[in-house]
Amino acid sequence: MTQTTPRKTVVIASGGLDSTTVAYLLADQGSEVTLLSFDYGQRHRTELEYAGRIAQHLGAPHVIADLSGLSRLLTGSALTDPTVPVPDGHYTAVTMRSTVVPNRNTIMLSVAVAAAISRNADAVAFGAHSGDHAIYPDCRPSFFDAFTAMTREGNDGFLADCFQLLAPFIGLAKADIVETGQSLGVPFVDTWSCYKGGRVHCGTCGTCTERIAAFSLAGVTDPTDYVTSVAAVAR
């Protein structure tokens, strides 16, 4: 999707593997990156601290957009609603659906575009990957294309003509991202994936399960401390 390296990029930074590797990739390409994280009342708020650590590693600004006032609007998802349990094990269509926050990516991308306009940045980058497509419609290439078209219509005259929405890993699996991150020197120990609210990765929720499998498939040593690891139990 990248035609040219953007001069200045707002990277949506969840503190996880994928968005951290996006930030390292853009910085490696010479773009001036700003990390933008969202507080949307998620139970795994620890991820915000991890995004801050990554910004420090990169010497980049870290901005936290406070959307916590929206949490009562965005009910019904395991990520924000304490009455909905976070599912364990490999994601299925049914369990993964419970982790969908209504229209979350559109809201986050819209705020990122606003931040880009305010800061005179010419790109927004996002860590969606191919494993997200099946359940999350707002992680699909067709959505990104529609979002970019909408953004250009809605900000005609206010946004750089060369503005790009970048999703460099949209065609990659999570294991490929681990491999890319390894080659870029990403400090994986300072990334956070777990959807549960603990201080240590649980090792059993869907996202921990994905994280463990990605390191294993990539043949990269996983430096993460897990409470319980399904992989460890299986050994």
Added chain:
Amino acid sequence: MTQTTPRKTVVIASGGLDSTTVAYLLADQGSEVTLLSFDYGQRHRTELEYAGRIAQHLGAPHVIADLSGLSRLLTGSALTDPTVPVPDGHYTAVTMRSTVVPNRNTIMLSVAVAAAISRNADAVAFGAHSGDHAIYPDCRPSFFDAFTAMTREGNDGFLADCFQLLAPFIGLAKADIVETGQSLGVPFVDTWSCYKGGRVHCGTCGTCTERIAAFSLAGVTDPTDYVTSVAAVAR
């Protein structure tokens, strides 16, 4: 734009003439309306109280989405930045530009879509009118079409197939909206337009100037109390 009357509509309600008349129109058509207002750190926060009065008149729920945490991201607009003055008099391309909050409508519409999904509503309605087109690209029909296409892509499987984004006044001038509101019994005295931060309409800012002209053109008595009225001074 309306094919069928929606069963349940989230109306973006600024407390002003336009969105109030949209809410009355939808309620009159038999749709169950929820009024959704935004606190985005605007200096004219009085409008939120006025939106609440309208919800009371309609017996409708009033939800305020708290985006005030975003105010430091959305700098540079006269509406949110205390260092930028609110321009007086008729809008020109230059003065009106200073009232543009980056990507504001996209952010508000995205949150409204999230609220609609959470509440199982089948429409979002918005009070944009033809006078907004020239300066605000995110008030143009081409933007609404792009936004609707993006919303359908991004929420495939989570949003009603019959979902509509309604902008019933997109082809009307503000004076036409006053006429429509008059016929629907809109209590104009409980609507708020002024962009300055006072307790009474200033009568001189661009939005007050538009409001005064709209009542005058529609031949409807303006019940608004103004500190100073350009029209009154001219008389």
